[in-house]
Amino acid sequence: MIKTGAANWIAGTIFHGLGLGGAGLLAMLLVVMIVLQLLHVLFVGTTAMATGIIPIVLALAETAQVDPRVLVLPAGMIIGGYPVLMFYNTLPNIIVYGTGRLTVLDFPKVGVPISLLACIVYVICASTYWRWLGMF
Template identity: 30%
Template sequence: MLTPKIGVFSWKEAEANIPWGTIILFAAGISLGTVLLKTQAANWMSTAMFSSIGISTLSVLGIIAAVAAFNFLIHLGFASATSLASAFIPVVISLTQGLEGYSIATLIGIVLIQQFVVSFGFLLPVNAPQNMVAYGTGAFTTKDFLKSGVPLTVIGYLLILLFAATYWNWVGLL
């Protein structure tokens, strides 16, 4: 990329024009997910989070509903879908590995559906970079985000459940 002898980019130009923060965020997220899976921390977290509600006794739709609700809740503490996905999806993978009596397609479907839920960062300005940009203009308050975010989150949750009960079931994902 730099090709120093040819002169395509100097280091100063590359440093100024490349979004290093984004690259570091992705690298940290991928590293976090890998570490969670390799150290069995994701398995421990999955057990700690979901065993108390008896998740293994729920139907597939019940599992999706419970995990999606938890996903919405913890999204409040993450500034981007990337960081949430890198921390939470390994936990969901570990959760599905502990579920018995379901096909591989169903287990993959549960994880895939949670990937959709990760992108529902509507409640607070810090839940998504695009929210922070809009909030930074001064045209919106946190209360404005909540006024529109709560209905959007409820609608998104209901749509996830509707699609899980119908479409994703019809196409063999669940």
């Protein structure tokens, strides 16, 4: 995606389409993380999602002229650490769903609050701890 320029095109479309040009860095970070959380609904696994999304996040950081670590670090954490929105996001989710004790709607009931909380925690980390580390 990077070699063909597709990542840059998608990143530019997202950046301007969501009006991130005038947004502050923390607001942009929050929007990126929430969008990534919602994309868990479309992807069947975290590996496929990371492979398809990380080049776009890198290009988005370049478009926004921010240190790529500021967007890629939480993107990787959200992609790999919080695939809790749907039963098909990870193999453990599928196993739990296969027991028959949970319905499809049980996953978003728990996953949405956990996902939103994760996004808030990452923004708090970015506004404090990451600043202390000199990331931005």
